[in-house]
Amino acid sequence: MSLPHAILTALLEKPSSGLELTRRFDRSIGYFWSATHQQIYRELGKLEAEGYIRTLPAEQPARGQKKRYEVLPAGRAELARWTAASQDPKPQRDVLLLRLRASAVVGTAGLGTDLRRHLDLHRRQLAEYEEIERRDFPPGRDTPQDRLRHLVLRAGIDLETFWTQWLTHALKEFDELSDAAGERPGDGVAE
Secondary structure (H helix, E strand, C coil): CHHHHHHHHHHHHCCEEHHHHHHHHHHCHHHCCCCCHHHHHHHHHHHHHCCCEEECCCCCCCCCCCCEEEECHHHHHHHHHHHHCCCCCCCCCCHHHHHHHHHHHHCCCCHHHHHHHHHHHHHHHHHHHHHHHHHHCCCCCCCHHHHHHHHHHHHHHHHHHHHHHHHHHHHHHHHHHHHHHCCCCCCCCCC
């Protein structure tokens, strides 16, 4: 039930149309909670039907004008209830880790190449997060809202740092195992 809460959060930050929400998800919330354009519009309809949001009156009547939404008191109360509720962490599920485990019984063909690809993807994501941090959280920007938003970004930075370090280690290990088994050298070379 987190997508409705992500939408309520975004609308409390700034009343928006569905298209504006989609763009904002692509630039911020989507880094840790993704949603398609269709999912967002479907949830907007549900939230409005539940009395959590409403369509803002149009500034001037116009055919085809985008609907803009704002959160009602019931929506704010629901979001406050949800943030205060206890939730257990979700178990880790990662296809790459499962594939690595499976390679122990079926062989490692092609896995080194994919490990390098994953390392490159995580390095790029880490660089993007660090650029966002430099741009959006300069020294002295320390309102409670900024500090909480920065904590979310720091989680992303720390997770990407973990993955780049782990993948670098995994590729080194992979190379050593390939060398010991006499397999094609370089399939797991860390850069």
